[in-house]
Amino acid sequence: MKKCLVTVGTSSFDSLLKELDSLRIDSLDIYFQTGTSKYKPKNYQHSPFIDNFNDSLREYDLIISHAGAGSVYHMLECNYNIIVVPNTDRVDLHQLELAKFVESNNLALTCHDISEIKTKIEVALTHPKFDKYTKEEFFKFSEIINFLK
Template sequence: MNILVTVGTTAFDELIESIDKLFENDTDVKVVAQTSSSSSYTPKNIDYFEFSSSFQSYIDNADLIVTHAGAGSVYSMLENGKKLVVVPNLTRADNHQIELAKYVQDKNFAISCFDLTEIQTCIYKAKETSFSSYESEKFFGHSVIRELLK
């Protein structure tokens, strides 16, 4: 199984470190992680990169994606139609990542993992789960916004 872990632009060292340690000796799983430039943890057992102009190729090659619960990352991964594990960063001051993680799980778009000690279980559960397909809704409110700005 090929797993892509992505944290976007904000460091989420707890997630990267958990994955790095859990899959240290697992020869059936290949993990590649996209880390943040502000990360302080350096993976020892998995491949990683900070930025790639060919990021889409990592998505395409993944059987499953583990992502932080940032809206941009979650929705773009859902639009790619990949199996997904969403992990809210619980050290953040705001709760929007928790809310989004609950939403995608309630809609059966992804598995959400609220406890990093359960990340491996969440990954294997996601591998076996049939998810509802996500359809992005096109935004047609441009004329309304234009009128409001007059």
């Protein structure tokens, strides 16, 4: 059985948690990291936060993540199998931009419509081919330091 982590970071994403909690995928053991969400899964194990989060990611075959920049970029750098879901429940819609970037650069699967998450999971479990993300180092650091002197 494959292991799947659903993570919403430190915020809440009730609509994603509810949709995934309603799913039954026999080949998948799902664990929820719920952050500050009001909704608590009824059918799967969950916790608000996970100790040693970055280390624990290695345990999972698939990660379904909100489109928070810190979470997504870390997972891309580590080459994890992820589905990025922008949290449109938020007032600001910056997660949409990151999801579009991930999608347009073929870095991971994205799911813009939560009702399609089961199909996205099925695709992700067949190991589609994605381009490898390479972190670009911030090249202006020394220039800024010299300017500040």
